[in-house]
Amino acid sequence: MPRIEFRRFGPDDLQQVFLWLLRPHVVRGYAPAPDSFMEMVAKFGPRTRDDNAVRAFMFCVDGHDAGYIQAYDVAAFDDYAAMTGAGAGTTCIDFFIGEDADLGRGLAGRVIDRFLNEVVFADPAVQACIAGPGEGNKEAIRALEKAGFRRWKMVRIKEGQEAECVMRRDRDVQGLRIAPVVTGVLALSTARRAFARAAQRTI
Numbered sequence: 001m002p003r004i005e006f007r008r009f010g011p012d013d014l015q016q017v018f019l020w021l022l023r024p025h026v027v028r029g030y031a032p033a034p035d036s037f038m039e040m041v042a043k044f045g046p047r048t049r050d051d052n053a054v055r056a057f058m059f060c061v062d063g064h065d066a067g068y069i070q071a072y073d074v075a076a077f078d079d080y081a082a083m084t085g086a087g088a089g090t091t092c093i094d095f096f097i098g099e100d101a102d103l104g105r106g107l108a109g110r111v112i113d114r115f116l117n118e119v120v121f122a123d124p125a126v127q128a129c130i131a132g133p134g135e136g137n138k139e140a141i142r143a144l145e146k147a148g149f150r151r152w153k154m155v156r157i158k159e160g161q162e163a164e165c166v167m168r169r170d171r172d173v174q175g176l177r178i179a180p181v182v183t184g185v186l187a188l189s190t191a192r193r194a195f196a197r198a199a200q201r202t203i
Contacts, residue, residue: 002061002107004114009056009068010048014041016058017068020098029137030096057119059095059111066102069095069111071120074130083155084166089127091120108139109146116147116169127171132164141165 009017018040020026022033034040047056047070056070071093074086086092093115097103112131120129133140135154149167156163 002105002110003063004107004111005060006057006069006115006119007060008048009044009058009070011045013058013065014044014048016065017044017098020068020096023098023100025100025103026096026098029133029140030094055119057115059115061102061107061111064099066099066107067095067097067111069093069115071115071129083157084130084132084153086128086130089125091123091126091129093120093129093131108143112143112147112149121171128168130166130168132166134162135165136162137165141167144169 018037021040027033046052047054053076054070054072058065059067059069071091074081074084074090074092075088097108116129120126131144131149132155144167149169152166152168154163155166
């Protein structure tokens with residue numbers, strides 16, 4: 001059983017996350033690669049602060065940094081809240097596995113489940129969690145299902161862009177009820193393009 005731990009994303013993690021964002025599997029499943037380190041710092045740097053709307057974390061597997069995960073109150077982003085119809089007390093998560101060596105190990109479902117139990121639902125005000133992988137990202141969808149999420153609705157953020165398969169897990173649902181499977185690209189992002197700029201208003 002792998003040992004999974006979380007720590008708050010800090011300034012010393014910016015370079016590592018930048019390098020991960022350039023990797024092909026992260027570009028395919030999470031977001032387009034940044035054009036420069038400075039562009040990445042402008043977006044991710046504010047997330048190192050405790051007063052940021054986005055709570056960002058590094059996750060470690062067996063003592064080494066393996067990826068990035070974040071959570072935010074959907075209500076903080078009006079457009080996405082309206083588009084998804086997510087009610088009060090709903091948190092959204094985005095994450096990716098950064099290290100190539102950690103792909104295909106069945107880690108994603110375990111990371112998500114632990115993050116919800118230890119971070120997201122540690123806040124008693126949170127009643128549900130959603131995530132929005134692209135509808136074609138079968139590996140991420142499977143990982144979320146392993147962590148107790150169910151398919152909730154399809155949302156197209158922008159015309160001509162791949163629709164998001166918005167998935168939901170309510171507070172009282174237990175995760176990891178599906179046997180681990182070998183997965184390929186394990187990366188997901190909610191509102192990864194249209195709302196990236198909106199997120200910078202507060203992060």
